[in-house]
Amino acid sequence: MEKKVRRPPRGTRKRDVPLSEAGIYAAALRLIDADGVEALTMRKLATELDANPMSLYYHVPNKEAVMRGVTTMVGAQFRTVAPEDAPWQERMRLLAADLRALAHRHPELMAYSFSRQPDFIQPDDPFWTALTAAVEAAGVPQSEVPENAALMVAVVIGFLTAELNGSLRRWSTLEPSGSEDQHGGGDADLDSADVTSAGPDQDHMFRLMVNTLITGLESRLTGGRDGRDAGL
Known part of the structure; x- marks a missing residue:
């Protein structure tokens, strides 16, 4: 009878590949x-x-x-497909979409990074390099590029954080104040407004958010270098 070889428990076996x-x-x-x-x-x-x-x-x-x-x-795996000669608006849309794809590929990690690692974006990161180049291509003075790029990142990350943790979906189901009287649901539990159906079209909401950012930057550039000229 062949003797059964007992396998050592995990963590005690000799590794074939050294740790790195x-x-x-x-x-x-x-x-x-x-x-x-x-x-x-x-x-x-x-x-x-x-x-x-x-x-x-x-x-x-x-x-x-x-x-x-x-x-x-x-973060080093981030690669945008936006060509450098594309309009800056298209480059920004593709950058935002690529960041969203990365967030959905590793939702647990990215949600943690968004909320717990304020330095997770570094000056030499592919995403930041491409974004600042697009902002500069839009006509933003070089001295104002970091400020504008940081604002855009903050808005996009805010959206992605809310999307990953479910807040965006829930907020999209909340009825406006006073609407319960119109529908006769004044005693309804707010939790029942969670998403029992397909929920909001978050792809559409993402595009709307990005387009709003781009329109805002276009408006600021048209209104003058000082945001107050555009009523900001």
Whole structure:
């Protein structure tokens, strides 16, 4: 009778591939995508990598460092398809759409980054580089490019955060004040207004938001360099 070989438990087997920062970040991203940021621990990460938990600390000091590394890794993967000779409006639409696609590809990570990592966008990030180039192409003076680009990022990220956590969908179902009297639903629980149907067309709302941003920038440029000339 053939003797059954007993497999060592995960985390104690010898690894065929040495640990590396890139491998740690890739494994952490898999766990985050599956279970969320809060569920990620150094011990679970070591188990995923079939490594001793203490060996991780030779490469990353703590979970916060892991999160920063994962965010940097994902951010570096951002690639816009907007050609440099395209109109600046189209470039901005494509940039916003690419950022949204990335957020939906890794919703748990991106929601965390949006709310907990104010420095997740760096000056040399592909997204920021392309955005500032588009803003400058719109005719914004170079000294005002960072301010305008930051405003656009803040609005887009605000939309994406609300979309990822469900707030946007819920807000879109709330009735205007006083409408319950017209519908005879004054005693209805607000929670019942959550989304039991298909809900709002969030793709349409995203396009509307981006177009509003572009129109606002066009208006500011037309009205003068000082926003007060446009009634701001």
